[in-house]
Amino acid sequence: GENVEQHPSTLSVQEGDSAVIKCTYSDSASNYFPWYKQELGKGPQLIIDIRSNVGEKKDQRIAVTLNKTAKHFSLHITETQPEDSAVYFCAALKTSYDKVIFGPGTSLSVIP
Amino acid sequence: SAVISQKPSRDICQRGTSLTIQCQVDSQVTMMFWYRQQPGQSLTLIATANQGSEATYESGFVIDKFPISRPNLTFSTLTVSNMSPEDSSIYLCSVEGPALDNEQFFGPGTRLTVL
Numbered sequence: 001g002e003n004v005e006q007h008p009s010t011l012s013v014q015e016g017d018s019a020v021i022k023c024t025y026s027d028s029a030s031n032y033f034p035w036y037k038q039e040l041g042k043g044p045q046l047i048i049d050i051r052s053n054v055g056e057k058k059d060q061r062i063a064v065t066l067n068k069t070a071k072h073f074s075l076h077i078t079e080t081q082p083e084d085s086a087v088y089f090c091a092a093l094k095t096s097y098d099k100v101i102f103g104p105g106t107s108l109s110v111i112p
Numbered sequence: 113s114a115v116i117s118q119k120p121s122r123d124i125c126q127r128g129t130s131l132t133i134q135c136q137v138d139s140q141v142t143m144m145f146w147y148r149q150q151p152g153q154s155l156t157l158i159a160t161a162n163q164g165s166e167a168t169y170e171s172g173f174v175i176d177k178f179p180i181s182r183p184n185l186t187f188s189t190l191t192v193s194n195m196s197p198e199d200s201s202i203y204l205c206s207v208e209g210p211a212l213d214n215e216q217f218f219g220p221g222t223r224l225t226v227l
Binding site for chain 1: 113116145153154155157160170204206215216217218219220221223
């Protein structure tokens with residue numbers, strides 16, 4: 001089955017700097033890659049996603065890139081702010097209504 | 113997106129007892145899922161709650177321990193039966209459907225502590 005790896009497990013950046021989180025997946029049939037942000041005491045929140053027919057997607061300060069050949073995808077956060085501090089999970093799945101396979105998570109701390 | 117509520121938000125229970133967690137969504141959805149998130153860990157799918165039929169359980173999870181109901185397209189329950197301290201976790205429901213662009217959205221979670 002699908003296996004998703006995520007690096008780094010923890011990341012600390014200065015406010016205003018960029019943060020990059022990288023994930024790899026094992027199942028070449030996976031074609032949908034969401035990213036979730038989980039703040040303390042809350043459920044995961046979908047922040048951006050990318051499908052396999054697209055190489056890059058951007059939404060304000062957040063961007064995601066996908067390399068299907070290498071089976072890896074990355075989250076880029078620019079101009080980080082303290083409110084970006086949270087645990088970020090990447091995920092992969094094959095089709096709609098498929099179960100979401102989560103990576104182990106990255107704890108991001110943005111230092112004011 | 114969807115507005116998802118879970119009850120209770122947290123509970124402390126004695127071992128050997130059972131707790132039923134409710135998940136309510138503000139619109140009809142095709143799929144509802146239940147996940148477990150142990151402290152400091154990622155999310156693990158317990159089962160898919162199927163409307164009008166038995167839930168589909170993932171490897172390592174069984175119906176006797178985690179019975180699930182889904183009586184309609186906006187509501188589901190998960191029961192954690194005969195609890196032990198190892199069941200202490202956050203339990204989350206998620207929903208997906210065509211009206212949500214087939215994206216999955218999560219509820220706020222239920223934090224369960226078993227003594």
